[in-house]
Amino acid sequence: MNTKYIDLIDQTYHFPQPEFNLKEDTLTFHDIDLMELVETYGAPLKFTYLPKISDNIQRAKQWFATAIEKNDYKGTYNYCYCTKSSHFKHVLNEALKNDIHIETSSAFDIDIVENLKAQGKITNKTFVVCNGFKRDQYVKNIARLINNGHENCIPVIDNYEELSLLSEEINTDFKVGIRIASEEEPKFEFYTSRLGIGYKNIVPFYEDQIKNNDQVELKMLHFFINTGIRDNAYYWNELVKCLKVYTRLKKICPSLDSLNIGGGFPIKNSMAFEYDYEYMIDEIINQINITCTEAEVPVPNIFTEFGSFTVGESGGAIYEILYQKQQNDREKWNMINSSFITTLPDTWAISKRFIMMAVNRWNDEYERVLLGGLTCDSDDYYNSEQHMNAIYLPRYKKEKPLYIGFFNTGAYQETIGGFGGLQHCLIPSPKHILIDKDENGKITHKLFAPQQTSDQLLSILGYGKVSPTENNINTHQPEFSNK
Structure with a gap:
């Protein structure tokens, strides 16, 4: 039987596609090694692939030039x-x-x-x-x-x-x-x-x-x-x-x-x-x-x-599956190490769907799951993919970390989510990576903004910079990042 995640994707869609491919059993996006990003910066993270912005602009300008001439x-x-x-x-x-x-x-x-x-x-x-x-x-x-x-x-x-x-x-x-x-x-x-x-x-x-x-x-x-x-x-x-x-x-x-x-x-x-x-x-x-x-x-x-056409397809977000909760005989909840409400607010506000796929473990067997965020809000979830009416991911295994990616998220999410400000349940904004190409066409990346800290959030709330030892506040947040 074809029970591997790679078989599911291959049977459901035309794969690979211009922006998506595999490197061994991990996903690449415009030839970006996504697991390398995770290993370098940790998850959760957001990224912007800058060359895609210019690519879409030039495509549209060429389409109009062709139509005008025709x-x-x-x-x-x-x-x-x-x-x-x-x-x-x-x-x-x-x-x-x-x-x-x-x-x-x-x-x-x-x-x-x-x-x-x-x-x-x-x-x-x-x-x-x-x-x-x-x-x-x-x-x-x-x-x-x-x-x-x-x-x-x-x-x-x-x-x-x-x-x-x-x-x-x-x-x-x-x-x-x-x-x-x-x-x-x-x-x-x-x-x-x-x-x-x-x-x-x-x-x-x-x-x-x-x-x-x-x-x-x-x-x-x-x-x-x-x-x-x-x-x-x-x-x-x-x-x-x-x-x-x-x-x-x-x-x-x-x-x-x-x-x-x-x-x-x-x-x-x-x-x-x-x-x-x-x-x-x-x-x-x-x-x-x-x-x-x-x-x-x-x-x-x-x-x-x-707007969205210019910048939307340049963005992505990567999360780690922290834990799986079996809530009844049919529903398995894979908990991500962030929040959909705060990092992809359109999924919550207008039920928008983005491209979602596993980043790694494509040769493992898959299962049907629901995806839940970390906030205590019942609306902090993502439960279906367009054209599939369900989410399928490689089976959760505690000893084998699983990462998932949401793609073409580059428009509106940061501003609607309040980049750099307060987040629901004080879930910190993830780190943001800028990805580009050098003059030789080699992919480069750098940190644009680190993950929010408790000091930043407390300062916005009026508490100022608080010493954890003096106030018995634990600022360590291991659940949000593996780095």
Whole structure:
């Protein structure tokens, strides 16, 4: 019988895959020896494989270039990175190697932009598209950026008051975009997005507040779909509605020349993941071409805002199975040495699934298990894999440590989990490793952030730095790390 873990994976998926392979009986990810990481740094750990960020950016830019050439499209393409997916300096530094632009969503984003400008990472030619609901500090920061000469900063108007707020702070002419409040999918609890201005109100808003305003120039229409760019009737219907608004607006607003098709591409969340990126891009370009030709208006320059697609597939997390609890005759709980709520909050908050596989012991027999975190919260668990409705891992053996990996976790998890701050049940944040390639293509890695200590957590809580001997506090936490 084929009862080994390697047999299960081979029978369930096409394996190996471009990013996943085996080195003897252990898993590699983009040729990274994951067990070497564990042996060097211990588990739990998180890592970011920086080259994957550039790889995904270049793939998207090539897909758009191909579609533009194929469809004889007369507009340009601009790739923007959504900073909210991951604000880390190492992520922005890697992404900006690829001649891209920035999309922001809050006041402090502008401080990051100014920091990057000071370092020469971006210039005044870099588009900074400012989304989000804007009040007070965000408005002031946008104005500061524009007043200091960043002409390609485009605040996207989200509501009827923002234009006047911006005009009061900005002392020069400036460009703006307008965000469309798209209709949500039928399964949503509400009909229309809370963000942006309704389809029917876009043209009246332009005529009322922008058309005769000599300080403001409308450059962009922003179209965002919460569920992302997907090949379904809902997406194509909303795109057609957006294009009708664009062509109507273009006929009365000559300065309008850009369409931002926000709403990102999906990323690989299963070993069985399939998505035809090239087809979707080609069809989007084709639909824009057809609609603008029929309306006899020039096609717009295309902007995209890819956050998860940019950084998601660069991230991963590795845990050790600490113990197995047999709670009844059918359920075995493998306890990880961390928490899903704190380190992969999307698994708990929105039931998101990431790629999960054993890191080692692929030649051992497998068993069906549930995965539990260390917190005392009943929701701290992960109980099924997409397309399998169960989790299978090599059999737990106390004398043979088992490590598991979650992959493509690079977007949102650190910020939602509160990187560097308090964690549920005071479970410390795991160490974080940066992985790169040197000039010879050799994989290198270094520690970006160590595991949180009790002193750090106690300081946040107001206790200050406490001596364990004076207060009888045991700061040793062997259950969280084998290093």
